[in-house]
Amino acid sequence: MVRNAKFWTIWVIATLAGGAVLVAGMFYGGKSRANLLIGATSHGHHQIELACNACHTKAFGSASDMQNACMSCHADDLKTSKDSHPKKKFTDPRNADRLQKLAATECITCHTEHKPEITRTGGVTLPVDYCELCHRDVGKDRPSHKDL
Template sequence: MWGKHRKRQWIGFYCGAYLAAVLTIIGLSGLFMHFNEKGPMNAGHENILCDDCHQKAPGTIRQQLQARVGYLLKARKTDVVFGHLPVSNQDCLVCHERPNDPHPVYRFIEPRFAETRKKIQAQYCATCHQEHRGERITNDTQFCRHCHERLVLKNDPLDISHAQLIEDEKWPTCLGCHDYHGNHVYQIPRETTKMIPELEVIRYFKGFPTPYSKDKKHEPKKRR
């Protein structure tokens, strides 16, 4: 009889420890966090609904906890509001699909970009577009350097060659002529005198109007 009692005590102990661990995780990670706006919406998103990006979690509490633990263990890029799924690339692409994108996020999941991913996580929209900052682009103007440092054009059309610009580490000039997603309709200049100045690119990043062109090859959807 004594043995059975002892066994029950142990079961109780393990259940208690398990519960404590679970509660610590939930507690730490903000079960009591309210789904309030985190900060001003980014440029262009003023009229987008919360649910357009923050999908309600269909999963069980256990699955939601797994998502949260995944985030805490760095397996996920974005945190999750309890009861909501973490916002993923797919939530952005629903409205922003651009078949002509020369830098599509999925390309950088490929194994050949393993080294690149250590330098820049170009496989996530969130790397350059964190939301709730009231901005448009949250990365710097020099990130091209992580991937194009060995670029040489056979017949370089520029007055100062790409190779020279790169040797002189003029990384902010890249965005002075090229947009990243290739979605703006405009003529790429060949003279460095016709570049968009870095300051204007930065202003665009912060939320001011586009210096490239208002015409886009693919307009975003307004509703999910």
């Protein structure tokens, strides 16, 4: 019994110490914090990859929290680039059938971070042919989308 108690005491102490090292690394690790990332950031976000709280504003935030974080940096860019996917297009009741298939009111539906193996131009992480369901001739209509 005493031997078993010693084992569990050592196990608990080691677990707590390991956890403390991880937490300290997250908050005070500097460049070494990159080792804690779940995946590399996209090219567009490489400059803030160690500032986790720039996007992750709440520990267990909702999709709405993430959307607010995206818009806090990208709202002006979307206005000046004449965003072809503005939120108002997808909140229009005439597009309700499309919203059942695609939660297009949130950036993270198409732009998921920390997934370098599936990230394409513009940080898009959906399959190449995904958009063709609605946009078969988008390359003809928009030269900027020719090779997407």
